[in-house]
Amino acid sequence: MVHGLCYRLTGGDRALAEDATQEVFIQLWRKIGNYRGDSKFSTWLHSVSSNVCVSYIRKQRGWWQRMFNIEDSAAMQETAEGSTGEVDIEAYVQRLPERARMVFVLHAIEGYRHEEIAEMMDMAVGSSKAQFHRAKQLMQEWMGYE
Amino acid sequence: MNKQNFERDLQRRITELQKDRQPQRDLWPGIEYALNRQQEEVPLRSGKPFLGLAAAVAVIGFVGWLSFSPSPVGQGDPSLVAALSQQHQQQKQALLASFADQPALTQNWQEQLDELDGAAEAIKQALEEDPNNLALLKMLQQVYQQQIDLIEKVHAPKWQQI
Structure with a gap:
């Protein structure tokens, strides 16, 4: 766990x-x-x-990495398909920008509320919700639902 | 429509996600090193290093079991906890009585014993909430064993300490 x-x-x-x-x-x-x-x-x-x-x-994470996490992460790489022809959701999660990824993992996978995430990550509740929305938008695009 | 399909697909993949993941290297040596180093910083005269290492081993074992195992299954029975506790109390009292005339090697062993009692109470409280948790039962047994080991160690004759 x-x-x-x-x-x-x-x-x-x-x-x-x-x-x-x-x-x-x-x-x-x-x-x-x-x-x-x-x-x-x-x-x-x-x-x-x-x-x-x-x-x-x-x-x-240094501020430099946080600033340029999009270029630093696997976002520029293609996500390989598994044997079922479906890309593992882990690969999409890894592609997300850092803050969006952490909020997505904590909310969608681990089940924390945005209020709890905001306290954990020292951000406003609205920011947590915005990052989550951003994560879902990116994943929707990558998963071909645009 | 597309959005609904996406939401459904996303939820399905999250549900199917394997939450457990094993590290590629053994992490315990690093954890043990950090905990031992923390204990070495405590002055020896307080006697805490002995307690800390023993309790650390118990916690590491417990947390490790919880993290690297599937959902805990057990033979949950509140009377099992009560029986375990009663048996331990009898064993502890008998041991203390047998050492009544023997001086202890350290001064603060009672304090260490009380701390282990506190750990046992915390685990028993957790067992009330989660009686089927085999890991908690094992940890309770380990804490009880640590108390027995502590009593025996501080009352061991000097020649056994060499």
């Missing part, structure tokens, strides 16, 4: 995802005393993992 989340949030950057996964486990150990039992343990675990993963990734 944790590594899958980090892998998607980093856009398929294997090394960064593995570093982020390690950081999540280290922080989970430090924060384990904060669990108060007012939610399911797995829910608490997921929430801490997401927060730590997002913070770690944002710290590692």
Whole structure:
């Protein structure tokens, strides 16, 4: 669960995802005393993992990479079709610009509300919704529904 | 129409998405190194390194199981937790009684024991919410075992410490 989340949030950057996964486990150990039992343990675990993963990734990315993530990501590359003739959605997610990708992963895949995402990513709720809309528009175009 | 088809297609692909993903390299050495390094920064006289490493192993095992396994299945039964706890309490009391006349090697072992009690309570609370979680049961067993190991270690005769 944790590594899958980090892998998607980093856009398929294997090394960064593995570093982020390690950081999540280290922080989970430090924060384990904060669990108060007012939610399911797995829910608490997921929430801490997401927060730590997002913070770690944002710290590692320099502003230069964030500014030019579209050129930096696989956006310029064709997404290969799988054996079924359908492109894996993972490939589309990896192509998304960083903020749009993180919001899409957290909302559409991990199920967080925009209010929670806004707090995690230190952005306005409206920005989270806008990034999500942008992600869907791009994916709609790539998936050939335009 | 196109938009509806897209939404349906997108939702289907998200539902079919394999959420679990394994890292390509073993991440545990790095995690263990970071946790051990954190424990080494605590002054030895507090006795915390022993507790920290033992509890860290328990948490790593637990979190690792949760992350790298499919949904937990278990033999959920609240009376199992109660029976486990009762058995442990009896074992712990018997062990403490057997060492009653023997001085402990460190001064703060009771504090460490209390911290492990706190960890056990947190796990038992989690089990109330999620009684079928086998990982939590295993972790509870590990924490109980750590208490037994701690009592035995701090009361071991000096010649066994060499």
